[in-house]
Amino acid sequence: xxxxxxxxxxxxxxxxxxxxxxxxxxxxxxxxxxxxxxxxxxxxxxxxxxxxxxxxxxxxxxxxxxxxxxxxxxxxxxxxxxxxxxxxxxxxxxxxxx
Numbered sequence: 001x002x003x004x005x006x007x008x009x010x011x012x013x014x015x016x017x018x019x020x021x022x023x024x025x026x027x028x029x030x031x032x033x034x035x036x037x038x039x040x041x042x043x044x045x046x047x048x049x050x051x052x053x054x055x056x057x058x059x060x061x062x063x064x065x066x067x068x069x070x071x072x073x074x075x076x077x078x079x080x081x082x083x084x085x086x087x088x089x090x091x092x093x094x095x096x097x098x
Contacts, residue, residue, distance in 0.1 A: 002052070004059040015059050017043075017052055025052045027060055027075070035094060036064050037072040057081055061092055070094035 005016045015027040025043035043052045073079040082089045
């Protein structure tokens with residue numbers, strides 16, 4: 001059984017994924033104002049190949065939508081998913097203005 005938690009300190013925190021009460025992966029994030037920055041996604045080796053990164057991404061996006069935040073995808077995984085599926089994430093993706 002998988003479950004996710006969002007753990008935030010003053011600014012920085014994690015989205016954590018547990019499988020049978022064992023930490024399976026996490027996303028390093030920060031929230032400042034209306035911006036949620038995601039820095040890194042990590043799935044522990046023993047849990048790779050089970051779609052856990054996608055579960056973390058879904059939690060991240062759901063959290064951003066629930067709290068009316070825009071996501072700054074510094075994490076290569078998240079950025080790649082946003083680029084592959086722009087219509088799915090357009091409402092939460094903060095695209096930097098060049």
